[in-house]
Each structure stands twice: as structure tokens, then as C-alpha cells.
Amino acid sequence: MSTNITWHDASITTAERREQNKQHSLVLWFTGLSGAGKSTVANAFARKLFDLGNQVTVLDGDNVRHGLNKDLGFDEDSRKENIRRVGEVSKLFVEAGQIVVTAFISPYQADRDTVRALLAEDEFFEVFVDCSLEECERRDPKGLYEKARAGQIPNFTGISAPYEAPVKPEVTLNTEKYSVEECAEQLIAILQEKKYI
Template sequence: MSSNIVWHDASISKTERRDKNNHHSFILWFTGLSASGKSSIANALAQELFERGNQTFVLDGDNIRHGLNKDLGFDENSRKENIRRIGEVSKLFVESGQIVLTAFISPYQEDRDTVRALVAEGEFIEVYVKCSVEECERRDPKGLYKKARNEEIKNFTGISAPYEAPENPEIVVDSENFSIEECAQQLIQILSSKNYIK
């Protein structure tokens, strides 16, 4: 890092932004296998939160790779850099007083812990979207598992690359046995009980 870079404090604090929004700001980090339902649950939850008057934004893995991270591949180092960048972007949303929902496979515990360390206590909620690889492969909405099995896709999580399930997630939603709407409502109940949302 250049020695000519100096941090400039913002004129509006995170606390002031939270007070104006009338809710906590934090990261809901959805992790799970491809086709587990991360993006669907995150978007269903974001819609519900928005309708309740909460300031929300969803960062989706595929969408981010169309822009900010389009220069990254899927090897281990690229995956780490992908999550590092998303972590920094998510931190900005927290500072802006918003609720950011991130839907990324993020297969490595170390990388998820690195993002957690970027923000304060209570600002990172790890949501494990639990769904077996067999069920995800049965769903296969994008045809990715089929391509991975045919070795058309290398380093595919759950098939030819590892997925490290969260060791101690704040929340587990079982998307194999419950619907998207049921998982979203479970999250609403938990966040409401913590007084994190309107």
C-alpha cells in the first residue's frame, strides 16, 4: 500500500445512518452449494425486509462476476479474491446503514472468517443454506452439475472442489426440506427477535 494514502473520516457516522433507517446494519452471508437456494432465499427475504421499510441490497455471486469480479476465474486463489472483494463491498453497505444479503458459495471457512473479521461483533450473520449435493444435483437449474460430471467444468464445488460447511453458523436453513418462503420466514423471525429489523 502506498504511504501517500490517508484515511478520510466520513461526515456521517454509521450510527447516524442506522438511526435514520431505524434498523441495524449488518451482513447476512448466505453460503451453501450451487442450487441450494441461496439467491432465491436471499431475494425473498430482501423483498420482505424492503416491504417492512428496511434498506436492503442483495449481492449475488453470478451477478458480481458480470461486473466487479469479471476478471476472476474459479481456481482457489480467484475464489479467495472473489470473497475478499465482496467482503470489502459488504462492509461499505454496513457502514452506509443498510442490510446487505450476500449469496455466494464461498466454500472455504477461512475466507468466510476473513469477511467476519472486517466488521464489528453482531454485523456478520452466517446463514448456512443446508442442502445435500444429491438434491442440488437433482435440481441443477443451470445444468452445471451435469457439465461438472462430464468434466466440462473444472473445480466445481461439491464435485471436483471441496465445500467446507460452516462450523458454527448463526443460522441454518434447511432448503432441502423447507420452501424458499418458509426459509425466509424463519430468518425474519430470528432477525426480529434480535431487534435487527423493523
């Protein structure tokens, strides 16, 4: 940990950025099993936000591991560090007045709570993308469950590693019951109701 560092206050405040962007900046943290539809719904939702004139960015679990977190594995410590880094990056986007949509399995409640603690109460919105393990395995869009069942992928969430579903998420999107479009529209309606957009 560095000790010879000094915090410099920004000349532009988050409130000023929000006013200019005409939106409330926050993180919508999508969590759920692999194959639940996190990335698909997150991107559909982001597209709708953008088309409405909002400033939005998507941080996707696989994409982040191609760059920022390419040095991390999938053991418990690496998963914690993965989420910690993404939380810090998300906080920077919130300070810049952006709406951040993240799509990470983020299997541990404590890690999600750590990210929540980085932000103000109205800046973190936990979105549980709810889909049964059976349906996720049936979908298996990347062929990962098949490999995990065959013992080719260790520490695979839902098979050989735990997934802790959110206790009190701000919203639950059931992707077995609702279409991608319906899930995205649910979120748009919630943000409009809260006057965040």
C-alpha cells in the first residue's frame, strides 16, 4: 500500500456532472449464475438508456477479464479482487456522472456488499438476474456447464463453487419468466419512477 500519496479534489463535482448529463449517476450491479442472461439484459437495458439520451457504460465480466483483470484466476481470492477492482472502476464512472451497468456473477454477498459500501445509498442498485441452475445449464451458451460437470473447469459457480443469491436486491429480474425486452423495460420504468433518468 502506497503511503506517499495525496488526494486531490476534482474541480468538477459529481453533482455538476449529473446536472449537465440530466441524470442521476449510479451502478446497476447485475448478479446471477452463468447463463442467467446478465450480459444480454444489461446490454439491452444500456441500449435503451442510450437511445433515451442517457450517458451509460457496461462493464461485463468476461470483457473486463480481457484487460483490467486478465491477471486474475477464478479461485475465491481472485474473484474477490475481481469484484473489488470493478467496484472501484464503477465508483469512478459514478463520480463522472455516468450510469454504470455491470454484469458479473459476483457469487459472494460480502463482495457485493463491499462494492455497495463504496457508494452512497442511492448509487448502488443490486439487480438479481434470477434463473434456475437447471435452466442455465439447459441454455449453457458458452458450453461451460458441460465442461464443469466433466471436471474440466474447477471452482465453477453453481457446480463446484457456491453462489449466494442476494438477500435484499433492489430488483429481481426473472429471465425464465420474462423476455430480455421485458426485463430491460422493467428497469427503465424503475429508474423513471425514481426520477433517476
